[in-house]
Amino acid sequence: QKEVEQNSGPLSVPEGAIASLNCTYSDRVSQSFFWYRQYSGKSPELIMSIYSNGDKEDGRFTAQLNKASQYVSLLIRDSQPSDSATYLCAVGVFQGAQKLVFGQGTRLTINP
């Protein structure tokens, strides 16, 4: 079983709709969770971090964490064509240093 799993997609969502991206992880001691956005040919860009159970909102983005279910999600409201990218879920564990384990990413396409 992979440590961090994401549906690779592609996920196609109409403009203006809500895009929902999901991620599960296997290590129960994980304490920090991140969502990165990566445009084609570019580097990962941190868009959300979440550390406690529940929801965290930042503009059109909402991260949701459920540690009991080992599940983290990202909702993008009012999706725009500029949101089309690959979204990487990363889970952090402190083992001498903050290490991130990445999922393989979900490719999201927003259709005008």
Added chain:
Amino acid sequence: DAGITQSPRYKITETGRQVTLMCHQTWSHSYMFWYRQDLGHGLRLIYYSAAADITDKGEVPDGYVVSRSKTENFPLTLESATRSQTSVYFCASSESRGGSSYNEQFFGPGTRLTVL
């Protein structure tokens, strides 16, 4: 400019040659990381460093060497490049918060390396 930079951005080399990829950050972050990104494997940690002169192996360290004599620089050397090391390499950095696991990592623009 402040931030994290990598050089070169693109590199083509031949099997057996030594290649060094540079990473420089201006945030004075304690931690620095090297990842490679390949189709089908996602981002994988090669080496990391907690501070100057402190480095440790990640998930895929074989064939790579790192050093960190200054906090701001973290070069990655491929001592004898192989075709399997063709990849996109990303450097990242994060602050240290006294052992907290909450440190966010910020990535450089990447180096696309092709080994012929």
